[in-house]
Amino acid sequence: MTVLISELAELTGVSARALRHYEDRGLLAPARSSSGYRDYAESDVSRVAQIRMMIAAGLGTSTIRRYLDCARTGDHGTTLEMCPDLRAELDALARRLDARQAELRDMQGRLRELTSAG
Incomplete structure (x- = not known):
C-alpha cells in the first residue's frame, strides 16, 4: 500500500511542507509515481513518528539522518539503539x-x- 503526501500528512499530523523538508534533508525517500507524485510506503508512517520524536528530543536533521536507522518503534514508543x-x-x-x-x-x-x- 502506498499513500500520497496529503494522506501521510493526515496520518502523521505533520504538514506536507514538513514532509517535503524531511525528504530534502534525506530523512524520507518516497518513490515517485509515473505522474511524478510522491508515493509513501506504509512504513513511512512510523518513520515520520521516529523523526518527530528525535526532533522533539532536540536532535537536528543532520544528526537524525546519521542515526535514523538506529530508531525503533515498539509498544513503548520510539527508542534508539x-x-x-x-x-x-x-x-x-x-x-x-x-x-x-x-x-x-x-x-x-x-x-x-x-x-x-x-
Whole structure:
C-alpha cells in the first residue's frame, strides 16, 4: 500500500511542507509515481513518528539522518539503539542543555534581583 503526501500528512499530523523538508534533508525517500507524485510506503508512517520524536528530543536533521536507522518503534514508543558515536552526540546535547539551563537560572536570579530592588 502506498499513500500520497496529503494522506501521510493526515496520518502523521505533520504538514506536507514538513514532509517535503524531511525528504530534502534525506530523512524520507518516497518513490515517485509515473505522474511524478510522491508515493509513501506504509512504513513511512512510523518513520515520520521516529523523526518527530528525535526532533522533539532536540536532535537536528543532520544528526537524525546519521542515526535514523538506529530508531525503533515498539509498544513503548520510539527508542534508539545506542552505539558509541550516537551516545557521544546525545551526551554532548545533554551538556549543552545543562549549560543553557544554568544560564537561564542565572538570568532568572538577576531578574528577581532587579524586580525586588525597588
